[in-house]
Amino acid sequence: MSERKTVVIGFLGSVLDSGFHQERWNKWRPTVSLCKHPQLPIARYELIHQKEHTDIARCVAADIQRVSASTQVRLIEQDLKDPWDFEQVYGSLHDLARGYDFQTGHEDYLVHITTGTHVQQICLFLLAESRHLPGKLVQTAPADPKRRSAAGRYTIIDLDLSRYDRLAARFQREAQDAVSLLKSGIQTRNEPFNRLMEQIEQAANYSRDPILLTGPTGAGKSLLARRIYELKKARHQLAGAFVEVNCATLRGESAMSTLFGHLKGAFTGAVKDRPGLLRAADQGMLFLDEVGELGLDEQTMLLRALEDKRFLPLGSDRETGSDFQLITGTNRDLAHAVGQGRFREDLLARLNLWSFRLPGLAERWEDIGPNLDYELEQFARKTGQRATLSTEAREEFLAFARSPAAKWSANFRDLNACVTRMATLAPGGRITREGMLAEKDRLLAAWGMVHRPGEPEDILGDLLGPPALEKLDLFDRIQLAGVIRACRDSTSLSEAGRKLFEASRGRRKTANDADRLRKYLARFGLDFAAVRETREVARTRAG
Numbered sequence: 001m002s003e004r005k006t007v008v009i010g011f012l013g014s015v016l017d018s019g020f021h022q023e024r025w026n027k028w029r030p031t032v033s034l035c036k037h038p039q040l041p042i043a044r045y046e047l048i049h050q051k052e053h054t055d056i057a058r059c060v061a062a063d064i065q066r067v068s069a070s071t072q073v074r075l076i077e078q079d080l081k082d083p084w085d086f087e088q089v090y091g092s093l094h095d096l097a098r099g100y101d102f103q104t105g106h107e108d109y110l111v112h113i114t115t116g117t118h119v120q121q122i123c124l125f126l127l128a129e130s131r132h133l134p135g136k137l138v139q140t141a142p143a144d145p146k147r148r149s150a151a152g153r154y155t156i157i158d159l160d161l162s163r164y165d166r167l168a169a170r171f172q173r174e175a176q177d178a179v180s181l182l183k184s185g186i187q188t189r190n191e192p193f194n195r196l197m198e199q200i201e202q203a204a205n206y207s208r209d210p211i212l213l214t215g216p217t218g219a220g221k222s223l224l225a226r227r228i229y230e231l232k233k234a235r236h237q238l239a240g241a242f243v244e245v246n247c248a249t250l251r252g253e254s255a256m257s258t259l260f261g262h263l264k265g266a267f268t269g270a271v272k273d274r275p276g277l278l279r280a281a282d283q284g285m286l287f288l289d290e291v292g293e294l295g296l297d298e299q300t301m302l303l304r305a306l307e308d309k310r311f312l313p314l315g316s317d318r319e320t321g322s323d324f325q326l327i328t329g330t331n332r333d334l335a336h337a338v339g340q341g342r343f344r345e346d347l348l349a350r351l352n353l354w355s356f357r358l359p360g361l362a363e364r365w366e367d368i369g370p371n372l373d374y375e376l377e378q379f380a381r382k383t384g385q386r387a388t389l390s391t392e393a394r395e396e397f398l399a400f401a402r403s404p405a406a407k408w409s410a411n412f413r414d415l416n417a418c419v420t421r422m423a424t425l426a427p428g429g430r431i432t433r434e435g436m437l438a439e440k441d442r443l444l445a446a447w448g449m450v451h452r453p454g455e456p457e458d459i460l461g462d463l464l465g466p467p468a469l470e471k472l473d474l475f476d477r478i479q480l481a482g483v484i485r486a487c488r489d490s491t492s493l494s495e496a497g498r499k500l501f502e503a504s505r506g507r508r509k510t511a512n513d514a515d516r517l518r519k520y521l522a523r524f525g526l527d528f529a530a531v532r533e534t535r536e537v538a539r540t541r542a543g
Contacts (some may be wrong), residue, residue: 004108005107006040006041007042008034008110008111009124010046010111010112010113010115011047011048011116011120012031012047012048012049012053012115012116013030013114014050014053016028016030016114017029017030017031017056028152029060029063030112030140030152031115032060032064034112035068036067036068037151040154041070042068044071044074045072045074046076047061047073047075048096049075050083058075060073061075084118084119089123093120093123097127097132098132104134104238109133109134109136110137110138111133112124112138113125114139125137129159131236132235132236134237136157136158136159137156137157137158137159138155139155140154140155141153141155178201178205179197179201182200182227182231183197183227186367186370186371186374189370190359190364190365193364200228200356201231203356204228205231205237207353208237210325210327210351210353212291212327212328212334212352213225213328214331214358215358215359215360216358216411217331217411217413218360218361218410218412218413218414219360219411221289222244224358225244225289225329226244229325232285238325240281240283240284240285241281241284241285242281242284242285242287243280243286244286245287247289247293248290248293250298253267253314255294255295256297259278260301260305260311260314261274261276261279261320262314263315263316267315270315276313278322281322282322283324284325285324285326285327286324286325286326287326288328290330291328291329292343300347302347306350326351334352360408362406362407362411365402368398372398372419375415375419376423379420383423385429387423387426390431390433393432396436396461397440399467399469399470403470407447414443414446418439421442459481460480463534464525483517483521486499487528487531492528496528497513498513501513
């Protein structure tokens with residue numbers, strides 16, 4: 001690996017750094033003096049200054065060249081009307097940090113907080129603490145009076161960035177944007193899921209420890225891992241690539257080679273060197289999906305690579321290194337696998353520091369609507385063809401999608417496939433109720449269920465409509481559907497009442513079955529006449 005370079009970011013001290021005559025060399029000037037320390041070679045100095053101090057900045061840049069010829073100075077002019085205005089200074093520096101091309105893979109950054117106004121120093125501190133400036137603080141001071149040194153003293157401060165919340169409003173907006181990125185911009189409504197995404201955003205922002213994503217197949221672990229990578233890279237916490245592999249595809253000797261690399265001739269077929277995925281993920285992120293499928297030998301080497309950042313490629317007698325962030329995914333119970341001797345307990349302990357379970361689609365019924373819209377939008381982006389659901393088809397589909405009949409066994413993969421089929425087969429890009437019903441039957445068949453006309457969702461859907469049906473508990477659906485069947489098979493309210501309450505009639509003092517039935521139907525906004533009118537609809541569907 002190439003030697004890392006040190007880059008300093010700091011303000012020009014318009015008073016402390018000033019001076020144009022020879023006597024300027026007789027005083028301590030923080031910016032120039034910082035570059036005089038041989039034990040702190042500075043490759044580049046990003047010197048921020050205001051326009052009216054350009055001459056001083058050029059003089060300081062020239063003086064830095066005299067004391068440290070290898071230091072490149074870049075002058076960054078800022079137009080600040082008031083360098084003591086907190087909002088103005090912070091906003092300007094925040095924009096500078098967001099637009100700066102940080103090379104954290106091979107450059108170390110020091111943020112000089114000795115020069116500039118107190119407001120400018122505070123803003124630099126806050127931006128370093130929030131990782132917008134991904135570096136350590138450096139503070140300088142004149143030399144101890146007992147020791148004569150024009151270079152003075154410096155102190156490097158490595159912040160714990162998790163303690164402060166001084167710019168809550170601005171940081172909160174950024175956190176909300178980050179959570180939205182993790183959710184692919186989908187306006188999810190399930191509160192437990194939203195809290196989960198907030199926790200993941202916090203862990204991703206403040207920790208480089210492994211993250212373990214669990215949950216059923218198709219719950220979105222792979223997509224979330226990529227979103228975490230995008231978030232960390234946008235915050236300059238990662239400089240390398242996102243590398244993903246499904247461990248279920250790794251078998252035998254090729255598993256070791258794929259992950260840890262090999263040298264030419266290490267085994268039959270090894271015709272050239274291979275760096276391996278851990279090296280490919282250096283300074284980036286490695287996502288090991290289905291990590292429970294890894295063999296014990298691979299688990300042992302992975303643990304060493306996590307703890308020491310070192311491992312031994314196949315066929316090599318020299319270790320190599322890689323510094324990567326690890327995310328793992330699994331739908332298995334790893335603790336159970338440990339009990340069976342199929343997974344290392346010490347590796348699980350290392351992976352399990354940040355563990356998050358992603359719920360299945362059926363557990364997030366509030367989010368089916370927003371995810372339906374997201375899948376339709378994704379279809380349009382991929383194919384260039386926009387498809388929409390009619391109001392009637394959408395309401396009825398969502399009622400079905402949120403009902404107990406909808407298993408969503410493959411979770412979002414089921415929803416994606418469902419939307420793709422409906423949109424592809426939609427005439428003129430309009431998904432009709434008939435197209436939706438055909439897809440509903442296709443899903444039920446795929447889930448091993450047979451849709452029988454006349455089931456509660458069909459019966460109640462005709463009378464109540466999908467929105468009202470969605471608000472009913474399964475208990476009320478089943479009971480009300482039975483009452484409606486009895487009403488449809490009777491010629492009068494009294495006849496239906498006698499059928500429904502016959503067993504208890506002899507135990508009651510009064511036997512006004514018709515009134516009892518009328519009041520029950522009224523609870524749901526129904527009456528006997530309305531129920532009878534839908535009888536022909538039910539007969540047509542059954543036929």
